[in-house]
Amino acid sequence: MTDGLALATRGLQKRYGSRTALVGLDLSVPSGVVYGFLGPNGAGKTTTMRLLTGLIHPDAGTIEVLGRPFGRGDRHRLFEVGALIESPSFYPYLSARENLRSLAAAGAPTARGRIEDLLEMVGLRERARDKVQTYSLGMKQRLGIAAALLSDPRLLLLDEPSNGLDPAGIVAMRETLKRLAASGKTVFVSSHILGEVQQLADVLGIVAAGRLVREGPIEQILAGEGRIRVRVAPSEIAAARAVLDGIVPGTTTLADEDEGWLSMPIAAERAADVNRALANSGIYASGLETGNDLESLFLELTAGDDTANHEGTFFGAAGATAKPGATARPTSPPAPGGGVDQ
Amino acid sequence: MRLFVAGIRKLVRRPATYVTFGLLIGLLALIYIAVGATARQAATSSNGGRQALLLVTFPGAYSLLLSFILGLGGLFAMIYGAAVAGSEWTWGTLKAAVARGESRSRYQLLSFAAIGLMVGIGLVVAFGIGLVVAIVAAGLAGVPTTGLNDAATIGSLPELLARGWLALGEAAALGFAIATLARSQLAGIGVGIAVYFGEQFAAIFLPDVVKYLPFNAANAVVATSGSFGGGGGGGATIVRLDPNTALVVVAAWLIGGLIVTALFTERAEISG
Numbered sequence: 385m386t387d388g389l390a391l392a393t394r395g396l397q398k399r400y401g402s403r404t405a406l407v408g409l410d411l412s413v414p415s416g417v418v419y420g421f422l423g424p425n426g427a428g429k430t431t432t433m434r435l436l437t438g439l440i441h442p443d444a445g446t447i448e449v450l451g452r453p454f455g456r457g458d459r460h461r462l463f464e465v466g467a468l469i470e471s472p473s474f475y476p477y478l479s480a481r482e483n484l485r486s487l488a489a490a491g492a493p494t495a496r497g498r499i500e501d502l503l504e505m506v507g508l509r510e511r512a513r514d515k516v517q518t519y520s521l522g523m524k525q526r527l528g529i530a531a532a533l534l535s536d537p538r539l540l541l542l543d544e545p546s547n548g549l550d551p552a553g554i555v556a557m558r559e560t561l562k563r564l565a566a567s568g569k570t571v572f573v574s575s576h577i578l579g580e581v582q583q584l585a586d587v588l589g590i591v592a593a594g595r596l597v598r599e600g601p602i603e604q605i606l607a608g609e610g611r612i613r614v615r616v617a618p619s620e621i622a623a624a625r626a627v628l629d630g631i632v633p634g635t636t637t638l639a640d641e642d643e644g645w646l647s648m649p650i651a652a653e654r655a656a657d658v659n660r661a662l663a664n665s666g667i668y669a670s671g672l673e674t675g676n677d678l679e680s681l682f683l684e685l686t687a688g689d690d691t692a693n694h695e696g697t698f699f700g701a702a703g704a705t706a707k708p709g710a711t712a713r714p715t716s717p718p719a720p721g722g723g724v725d726q
Numbered sequence: 727m728r729l730f731v732a733g734i735r736k737l738v739r740r741p742a743t744y745v746t747f748g749l750l751i752g753l754l755a756l757i758y759i760a761v762g763a764t765a766r767q768a769a770t771s772s773n774g775g776r777q778a779l780l781l782v783t784f785p786g787a788y789s790l791l792l793s794f795i796l797g798l799g800g801l802f803a804m805i806y807g808a809a810v811a812g813s814e815w816t817w818g819t820l821k822a823a824v825a826r827g828e829s830r831s832r833y834q835l836l837s838f839a840a841i842g843l844m845v846g847i848g849l850v851v852a853f854g855i856g857l858v859v860a861i862v863a864a865g866l867a868g869v870p871t872t873g874l875n876d877a878a879t880i881g882s883l884p885e886l887l888a889r890g891w892l893a894l895g896e897a898a899a900l901g902f903a904i905a906t907l908a909r910s911q912l913a914g915i916g917v918g919i920a921v922y923f924g925e926q927f928a929a930i931f932l933p934d935v936v937k938y939l940p941f942n943a944a945n946a947v948v949a950t951s952g953s954f955g956g957g958g959g960g961g962a963t964i965v966r967l968d969p970n971t972a973l974v975v976v977a978a979w980l981i982g983g984l985i986v987t988a989l990f991t992e993r994a995e996i997s998g
Contacts, residue, residue, distance in 0.1 A: 437825040439996040462827030469825060473818030478739055486819075489732035490833060491826030531822065 389448065390415040390539050390570035391436065396445035398431050398594075405431040407594040408445065413572055413587070418565045420585030420602070421574040424686050428594040429574040430470060433543045436572075437467045450539055463492035466537035468545060472528025476517035480508050480527050483516055484534065492535035502530040505560065507553075521548030529557065540564065540571045546580055558584050582606075582678045592686035610651040611680055612658055615671030618644045627665045631658060645671075649680070729833060733840030737810070746806045747848050750799055754852065755859045757794075758782065762863025782864040784873030788883065791856045792890050792948050795849065800897040800941050803845055804918040807901030810841055811987070812911030821996050831988035838902050838984060845898050846891045853887065886948050889973060893944035896976045899983035900940055906987045909994075933965040940979045946972035 391413035398406040406428045413419045423429045434440045436447060438459055447454040449461045474483045481499060488494035503509045506526040516524065525548045532540055540561075546554045561571045561584060575581050581588065582602065589599040598605060616624040621644055628636040628648050639645040650658065652674035662669055737743050761778045768775025781790050814820040814837065823833050864871050873879075904921065905914020922941055929936040936942050946966040967975060 434997060438827075439821060439824055441995070459824075459827045459829060462825065465825075465827070467825040469821065471818065473822040475736060475740075475813075475817060475819060477741055478736065482735070482739065486732045486736055487822055487826065489728040490823035490828035535826070 388415060389413055390450055391419075391572060392448040393432070393435075394446045396432070396435060396447065397443045398428075398435060398440065399443055405594055406435075406442075406445075409591065409594065410596055411589055412599065413570060413589075415570050416565060416568050417586040418561055418571045418573060418584050419587045419589060420581035421572060421589050421591065422576065422578065422581050422682060423574075423591035424576060427591045427686070429576075429591060430543055431594075432591070433467070433469050433541055433574055436541055437465065437469060438462060439469070463535065464538045465541060466532035466535060466539070467541040467543075468528045468532040469541070469543045471547075472524045472531065474516045474524065474527065474531075477515055479513045479515055480519070480530075481512040483527065484531060487531050488534055492537075494534050495536065498534060498536070502533055505533075506530045507556070522550055522553055525549055526553065526557075529560075538569055540569060541574075542571065543574045544576075545573060546575070546577065554580070578678045578682055590682060590685050597685045598681070605681065606678060610649065610674070611647060612650050612652065612655055613639060613645055613647045613671075613673040614658060614662065614669045616644045616646065616662070616667055616669055618642070620644075620667050621646065623665065624662060624667050624669075627661050627667065628658065631661055647680070729828075729836040730839055733837050734843060737840055737844045740810075742806065742809045743844060746802050746809075747852070750795070750802050750848075750852055751855055753798060754794065754856050758856070758859045758863040759866065762866030766867045766869075779867060779869060782860050782867050782869050784860075784864070784871055785876035785879035786873070787860050787864070788857075788879050789886060789948060791860055792853060792886055793945065795852050795856060796890050796893050796945055796948060799849065799852065799894055800944050801919070801922050803894040803897040804901035804904075804922060805915050806845070807838075807841055807898035808905035808914030808918045809901075809911055810837065810905075811902040812905035812908065812914035815906070815909040816911045820991075824996060830991045830994075834902075834906070834987050834991045835984060838899060838987070841898050841902065842891075842895045845894045849891055849894055850887060853890075889947040889969070892973065892980065893947045893976055896940055896944050896980040896983070899980045899987075903983040903987045903990075906990055937965050937967050938975055940976070943967055943972045943975040943979065947976055 389412050391411065393409050393411045396406050396409040396411075398404075409428065409432060411421075411432070421429055421432070431440070435442055436449070436454075438454070438456075441456060449458075450464055452458075452461060454461045475486065478486065480503060484499045484502065488499065500509075503512045506529055508523065508526055508530070511519070511523065516527065519527065525545065529542070529545060532542060542561075545557060545561075549557060558580075561573065565571050565586070573581065573584060585602050587600065588602045588605055590597050614624065614628070618641065621638065621641065624646055625636050625638070628646060631654075632648055632650050635650075636646055636648040639647040648658075655672060655674045659669060659672060758781065761781050765775055765778040765782065768778060780786055781794075811834075814834075820830075820833065824830055861871055861874070900921070901914060901918045904917045905911060908914045908917060925936060925939045925941050928939070929942065937946070947969055966972070
């Protein structure tokens with residue numbers, strides 16, 4: 385059913401008591417790509433990761449890993465899979481090196497010298513003899529990534545890999561994962577941080593309320609998702625909204641009333657038209673941004689996900705959409721040259 | 727084999743290994759020195775004092791020492807087993823191994839095998855240290871140590887130690903199983919301690935049933951003439967199984983504990 389796919393699920397279902405976590409998840413992850421698995425908190429991302437690593441078992445549906453069925457008796461399939469699920473798991477009283485050695489004794493064989501290479505790669509060589517209990521969250525996360533790579537897996541499953549990493553660590557991780565994908569490995573990254581996924585992933589899957597709501601190459605998905613944001617004086621919001629609605633009727637939304645940000649779905653190339661229309665009406669924008677908007681798409685697609693709408697973590701990120709600034713910019717980078725600050 | 731060796735390496739590094747062993751040795755030394763320092767005087771005035779002197783009177787002191795280690799060590803072995811098994815769930819290290827394609831039951835059983843080896847080493851070392859302490863205590867009490875070289879007793883020591891190893895292994899296996907079922911280090915230790923003392927308490931009311939329960943059976947595998955430390959209850963009138971029947975019962979508890987651990991782990995949904 386899944387030629388050319390590194391990972392595929394069909395009709396995957398999982399319930400925890402009365403709560404339904406997955407309701408027929410159909411994922412198709414091509415080989416050799418970075419696949420961004422996006423979803424609000426509670427949408428079923430971690431449940432999916434647990435199912436893909438055999439930690440829990442589905443109530444219905446099938447899983448294929450690297451082109452072959454993966455069920456209860458197929459644990460050997462995981463010899464070609466590396467995973468970091470939820471928080472990194474280590475013996476706190478052992479050093480990084482000892483932890484990796486200990487983990488290497490389980491499951492897939494690990495090549496000689498691999499541990500030292502990985503410690504070097506994740507930048508923990510200098511601290512490799514220190515007990516893990518003395519590590520920061522970011523260091524544990526890096527060690528977790530090293531652990532996932534122990535057996536040089538063909539398929540890498542990472543759950544929120546940038547948790548706790550500092551900006552340099554995030555960049556290094558991103559480059560490492562891209563390099564792995566370029567070498568033919570498949571990297572499946574679960575996250576609710578849109579900016580991270582947008583910068584990292586080749587293919588995107590968005591899950592909401594336990595089902596896949598959109599999947600495909602990220603450029604293709606975002607192609608029709610151009611968006612322009614305009615900042616005007618709060619007293620001019622109503623008038624500006626009327627002008628913008630005149631360009632694309634009924635689509636302008638108020639992103640942030642306090643700051644005076646309005647948002648409308650329109651191709652970045654029409655930023656000048658928008659600016660001109662406002663100026664002709666005597667309204668002068670103090671800020672104008674363009675860009676493909678993964679956040680807007682994400683919010684639209686996950687709007688029915690009650691879990692997402694009630695949980696703080698994602699909403700914090702979503703809130704950043706409405707307040708362009710330090711948090712919002714990396715999430716929805718304006719197209720080069722497309723933005724005008726006045 | 728890789729997993730077993732890794733298990734040993736983890737336990738050797740683990741502070742709980744030394745804390746548990748240190749507590750056992752500390753209590754053992756404390757009690758023996760206290761007995762050595764006071765038993766001579768107490769023996770002149772009470773039957774208890776005369777019994778206490780038996781602890782440091784060789785060759786009988788050999789088996790009493792072992793009995794003492796099994797009584798107190800059984801509790802510590804259970805706590806140790808529970809601590810190791812529980813932490814695999816609490817720290818998520820079992821999860822990490824399973825996600826690498828490791829067999830769940832194999833992982834658990836080999837982890838226990840490592841515990842079993844450590845418990846065996848701990849028993850032998852504790853017995854050796856206990857012996858030295860008992861000789862010192864005998865000196866303090868003014869009891870001659872002429873029985874120290876009793877060939878028949880020394881010849882029986884390997885078998886007694888092997889039986890003791892099985893008994894401590896059983897306690898560790900039960901702690902391991904309880905913590906696995908509880909999926910928690912703390913809950914495993916807590917329930918393990920409750921089971922231990924519950925069994926001692928139940929001996930007052932249900933002696934014919936309790937003799938088949940894990941700790942009482944474990945203490946019966948080493949036949950002793952005295953009752954010091956037996957079942958951790960020390961001196962209570964306990965109906966005991968004969969050593970060979972106790973051996974079978976202890977083996978059954980040990981195997982049962984491991985089967986429960988393996989089956990539960992195979993079927994468990996691992997999260998967190």
